[in-house]
Amino acid sequence: MTKPLLSIRDLKVEFSTRYGHVTALNGIDLDLLPGETLGIVGESGCGKSITALTTMGLIPDPPGRIAGGRIVFDGEDITQADARRLRSLRGAEISMIFQEPMTSLNPVFTAGDQIAEAIMLHQSANRAEADRMAVELLRTVGIPEPERRAQSFPHELSGGMRQRVMIAIAISCRPRILIADEPTTALDVTVQAQIFDLMRDIQQQFGVAIMLITHDMGAIAEMADRVAVMYAGRIVEKGSADAILDNPLHPYTRGLIGCIPVLGKEAGQEGRMPPLAEIPGIVPPLHLLGQGCAFADRCPLAFDRCRTESPMLKGDVHKVACFAAEMEAA
Amino acid sequence: MSTIEPAIGGGVPEPVSPLREAWTVYRRNAPAVFGTLLLFAIVAFVLYGTFIYKGDPYEIVWAPQTPPGVEATVPLGTDNLGRDLLRGLLKGGGPTLAVGAAAAIITLVIGILLGGIAGYFGGWIDDLLMRITEFFQVLPALLFAMVVITLFSPSTITTSIAIGVVLWPQTARLTRAEFLKIRELEYVMAARSIGARNGRIMWKVILPNALPPLIVSATLTVGVAILFQAGLSFLGLDDPNTMSWGLMIGTNRQYILDAWWPVTFPGVAIFLTVFAVSLVGDGLNDAFNPKLRER
Numbered sequence: 001m002t003k004p005l006l007s008i009r010d011l012k013v014e015f016s017t018r019y020g021h022v023t024a025l026n027g028i029d030l031d032l033l034p035g036e037t038l039g040i041v042g043e044s045g046c047g048k049s050i051t052a053l054t055t056m057g058l059i060p061d062p063p064g065r066i067a068g069g070r071i072v073f074d075g076e077d078i079t080q081a082d083a084r085r086l087r088s089l090r091g092a093e094i095s096m097i098f099q100e101p102m103t104s105l106n107p108v109f110t111a112g113d114q115i116a117e118a119i120m121l122h123q124s125a126n127r128a129e130a131d132r133m134a135v136e137l138l139r140t141v142g143i144p145e146p147e148r149r150a151q152s153f154p155h156e157l158s159g160g161m162r163q164r165v166m167i168a169i170a171i172s173c174r175p176r177i178l179i180a181d182e183p184t185t186a187l188d189v190t191v192q193a194q195i196f197d198l199m200r201d202i203q204q205q206f207g208v209a210i211m212l213i214t215h216d217m218g219a220i221a222e223m224a225d226r227v228a229v230m231y232a233g234r235i236v237e238k239g240s241a242d243a244i245l246d247n248p249l250h251p252y253t254r255g256l257i258g259c260i261p262v263l264g265k266e267a268g269q270e271g272r273m274p275p276l277a278e279i280p281g282i283v284p285p286l287h288l289l290g291q292g293c294a295f296a297d298r299c300p301l302a303f304d305r306c307r308t309e310s311p312m313l314k315g316d317v318h319k320v321a322c323f324a325a326e327m328e329a330a
Numbered sequence: 331m332s333t334i335e336p337a338i339g340g341g342v343p344e345p346v347s348p349l350r351e352a353w354t355v356y357r358r359n360a361p362a363v364f365g366t367l368l369l370f371a372i373v374a375f376v377l378y379g380t381f382i383y384k385g386d387p388y389e390i391v392w393a394p395q396t397p398p399g400v401e402a403t404v405p406l407g408t409d410n411l412g413r414d415l416l417r418g419l420l421k422g423g424g425p426t427l428a429v430g431a432a433a434a435i436i437t438l439v440i441g442i443l444l445g446g447i448a449g450y451f452g453g454w455i456d457d458l459l460m461r462i463t464e465f466f467q468v469l470p471a472l473l474f475a476m477v478v479i480t481l482f483s484p485s486t487i488t489t490s491i492a493i494g495v496v497l498w499p500q501t502a503r504l505t506r507a508e509f510l511k512i513r514e515l516e517y518v519m520a521a522r523s524i525g526a527r528n529g530r531i532m533w534k535v536i537l538p539n540a541l542p543p544l545i546v547s548a549t550l551t552v553g554v555a556i557l558f559q560a561g562l563s564f565l566g567l568d569d570p571n572t573m574s575w576g577l578m579i580g581t582n583r584q585y586i587l588d589a590w591w592p593v594t595f596p597g598v599a600i601f602l603t604v605f606a607v608s609l610v611g612d613g614l615n616d617a618f619n620p621k622l623r624e625r
Contacts, residue, residue, distance in 0.1 A: 056523055062453075091524030098523075104516040108348055108538045117534075118524045153347060169524060 004031035005209050006055070006094075006177055011069035013047075013054055016062065019287035024050045026233040027069070029313070032177065037203065037210040039224030039241065041217065041256065045283040046230040048213045052179045055211070056096055057086040074176075092122040095170040099182040101162035105154040111138070111165045112150025115172055122173040137168040140205075142198060160191035164198065171202060178202075179211045184219065196222055217260050221245055229253045232283055232294035239318035249320040249328075251299050255279035293322070352542075352617040362613020368606035372599075376427055379420025387417040387573045395589040409578070409592040410585045419599055422573040426556055427603070429490050429574075433555035436494025438548045441501025442537070448502070449509025450532050460506070467499040475558065476567055484569045489562060493555045504547055508540035542618030549611035553604040560600050575599050 013025040025047050032038050040048050053059045055071055057078060070077045078089065098104040106114060115134035119125055125133065131150070138146035141164040154162055163183060170178055180199065184192035196219070203210055212223055220227055220241060227244045229237040229252065237250040248254045258277035281298040293299070296306040301324040313321040320326075356362055390412040391404060398407040398415075406415040448459040466474075478492035512518065513536060521535045562568055563576030564583065575596035582592035 058519065058522055087525040087527060089525070090522070096520075096523040098516055098520060100516050104520045106517045106521070106535055106539070117526075121525055156346070166520070169520075172524075 002033050005034045005074060006030075006032040006211075007070075007072045008051075008055070009070045009072070011051075011054065011071060012067040013050055013059060013064060014067040015064050017287065022286040023067070023289075024064070024233055024286060025054065028230075028233075028235055030228055030235070032209050032211055034176070034209055035203065035207045036225045037212055037223050039220040039227040040211065040213045040230060041215065041220050041227060042230035043215055043256075043279075043283050045232075045286075047233040048215075048230055049181055051230070052096065052181050052211065052213055055177075055179060056090055056094060057081070058090075088122070091118060091170075091175070092173045093175050094177040094179065095173070095175040096179040096181065097163070097166045097170050097183050099185050101159050101166055101186060104166055105162055107154050110151050110153055111157065111168075115150075115165070115168050118169045118172045133172070134168075137172055138165070140171075141165070141168045141202075142194075143168075158191075159187050160194060163187060163191075163195055167195075167198060167202065171206060171208065174206060174208075176208060177211065178208045179213070181213045182215070183212075185214070185216070192219075199223070217245070217256050229256070232289060233286065234294065234321065235313060236295065236322065237318075237320045238313065239315075243318045247318075249318065249325040250295075250322045251301050251324065252279070252295050255298075299324075352614075356613050356617035359613045359616055361609050362616070365606045365609025365613060368602060369610060372423070372603050372606060373427070375420070376423030379422075380424035383417070383420050385414065385417045385420075387421040388413060389417075391417075395585070395592075397589070398591050398595075406595055407589075407591045409582050410589065415578070415592060415595055418573055418578050419575070419595060422575045422578055422596065423599065425486050425572050425574040426559060426576065426600070429486055429493065429559045430552040430556040430603075430607075432487075432490035433493035433497065433558070434548045434551040436491060437498045437501050437551050437555075438544065440494065440498040442505050442544065444498075445502035445505025445507075446509050446532055446537065446540075449506035450513055450528070450536065452510075456506070459502075463499045463502050466496075469496075471496045472558070472561060475562060476565070479562065479567050484567055486569065486572055489559055489568060490555075492562075493558045496558070497551055497554060501544065501547055501551070504543060505540060508543060509536055512536045512539050542614075546611050546615040546618065549607060549614060553607040553611070556600060556604055556607075 008028055008030040011025055011028040012023060014021050015024050028047075028051060030038070030040075030051070040051060042048050050059065050064075054066065059066075066079050069079070071079050073089070073094065078086065081089070105111070109117075112131060112134045115137055116127065116130035119130040119133050120127070135146045135150050138149055143149050143161060143164055149157075149161075154165075157165065183199070184195050187195060199210060200223070202208065210223075212219065214220060224241040227239065227241050228235050229244070229250060231252050237244060237248070237253050244253060245257065248257055255277070256279070259279065261276055279298055284294060284297065292307040292309060293302070293311055296302040299306065303324070305323050309323075311321040311323050311326070313319045314326065391414050392401060392408050392412050394408060394410050394412040396404055396408040396412070398405065400407070404414050404416065406419070408414060409418075444459050444463065448456040475492040475496045478495060479488055482488045509532075518531060518535055521531050526535065559568070559574065560576030560579060563574055564580040566580060568574060568577050568580070570577065578596040579593050582589075586593050
């Protein structure tokens with residue numbers, strides 16, 4: 001097996017809130033292989049974005065704190081790295097694109113300026129070289145007339161264009177890992193598909209590993225090689241994208257897949273769309289988590305043991321943390 | 331080099347910088363344009379008086395308390411000693427405007443530095459700096475400025491510093507509020523995610539976005555500082571050897587019942603300057619926040 005580029009082991013992140021300490025990440029294990037796409041999926045509040053920000057060393061501290069575990073990037077534990085080392089990793093080795101392309105560009109500088117700034121932070125390029133490279137990057141991310149678009153201000157660009165500029169900034173220093181935090185959530189469906197195409201092309205061209213954070217199982221099906229399903233700060237199911245989409249083991253994963261709307265008519269029901277499934281309830285607030293499986297209250301298969309004991313992640317390649325799934329398999 | 335197809339898009343419109351857009355709004359604003367022209371006229375008058383006009387404003391040239399329009403050599407009349415008021419206005423404008431501008435710059439520098447650091451870092455740094463700011467804010471402003479001037483000898487420079495030191499807390503609070511708001515925005519997180527350090531984020535990412543309200547506030551501070559300087563001169567706390575509009579009012583105030591003109595002309599000069607500066611400030615405010623105008 002290839003050596004992972006990034007491996008997260010037993011990562012715990014706590015936040016101090018007015019309800020006391022809450023555990024936002026409770027023992028996460030993840031591996032990101034070179035050049036692959038790892039999908040992290042779950043509802044809002046599951047800890048997906050916290051996983052991303054912790055990997056970037058960007059959780060606000062205080063109130064956040066890494067309470068345990070390691071994040072090993074290329075042999076180096078970056079939870080132990082100092083601020084200076086983290087800054088030299090960010091952007092250069094690990095970079096990130098955000099959910100809201102509308103607000104993640106600085107409104108007072110042109111697109112070209114912002115790409116050039118990122119280049120000059122990590123590379124020994126002078127202004128003219130950086131400007132030239134910025135135009136080249138705009139061309140790489142498929143922006144028409146890049147020479148003129150480099151002079152555009154963010155408010156003059158569409159959402160899809162801005163996300164392309166964000167991607168240009170993120171890849172400007174040839175990072176080895178690209179963390180994409182819901183990169184298409186704020187975009188039109190047609191633009192979503194273009195951005196996914198772009199990310200795939202970028203991945204092939206630069207060999208970058210992508211950590212794709214999303215709540216959209218459709219995006220996972222489209223992009224991911226492997227998938228980790230998160231719920232309330234834990235990974236509840238992990239495996240190859242094919243295995244998880246074709247044969248989901250955790251009732252939560254099944255619920256998420258059930259929520260993908262199916263277009264077309266259901267057999268036998270002329271002219272009617274199948275009703276859209278939903279998972280009842282919401283992710284429990286982290287300070288109210290008791291013992292037992294965090295999903296038990298929303299789970300159609302929950303039984304007594306689920307409310308007293310917390311299931312561990314078990315399995316060889318396709319892993320799941322669920323007592324019901326264990327019984328099914330047995 | 332690339333195999334990626336360009337996204338579909340029409341022609342690229344000419345890029346418009348936010349500054350240019352603000353200028354478009356500004357020049358359609360009649361009061362602001364009027365204020366700008368008035369300010370230019372005052373500055374031209376003062377520059378002429380400071381650098382070109384040679385007459386000595388302290389020289390006694392005609393009979394004391396000559397009313398305006400009576401004698402052609404002293405069109406605005408003379409004060410109680412027989413000094414030419416027009417010369418006084420010409421020569422006194424320079425120090426008055428200089429103090430206003432210098433005090434506004436001092437205010438801006440202290441305020442942005444302290445307010446920016448407090449707003450960006452938060453926590454105990456914010457608490458400490460804000461307590462210091464409040465300490466300066468609760469001191470009676472005019473008294474405090476008087477103390478600062480009395481400690482050093484009165485001059486244009488000490489007056490500017492005294493006024494700057496008294497007025498900075500407002501700018502600091504405004505800067506802090508802007509930094510608190512902007513530091514939570516996604517483009518700040520994005521800057522951090524490409525490895526920018528704190529100093530860069532504060533001064534190159536957040537400050538340019540916080541500038542519009544600060545420029546407006548600085549403009550209005552110029553007006554306040556000119557009034558302050560007039561007040562201090564009126565109380566006799568100004569360098570008597572540097573002619574200024576405030577000094578003219580201060581030295582002639584006791585004869586106001588005998589002669590109205592020696593205090594009125596410098597008073598009108600101060601009024602027009604502050605008025606012009608305020609119009610410019612309001613115009614800038616509208617230009618930078620076009621949405622606020624539709625109230």
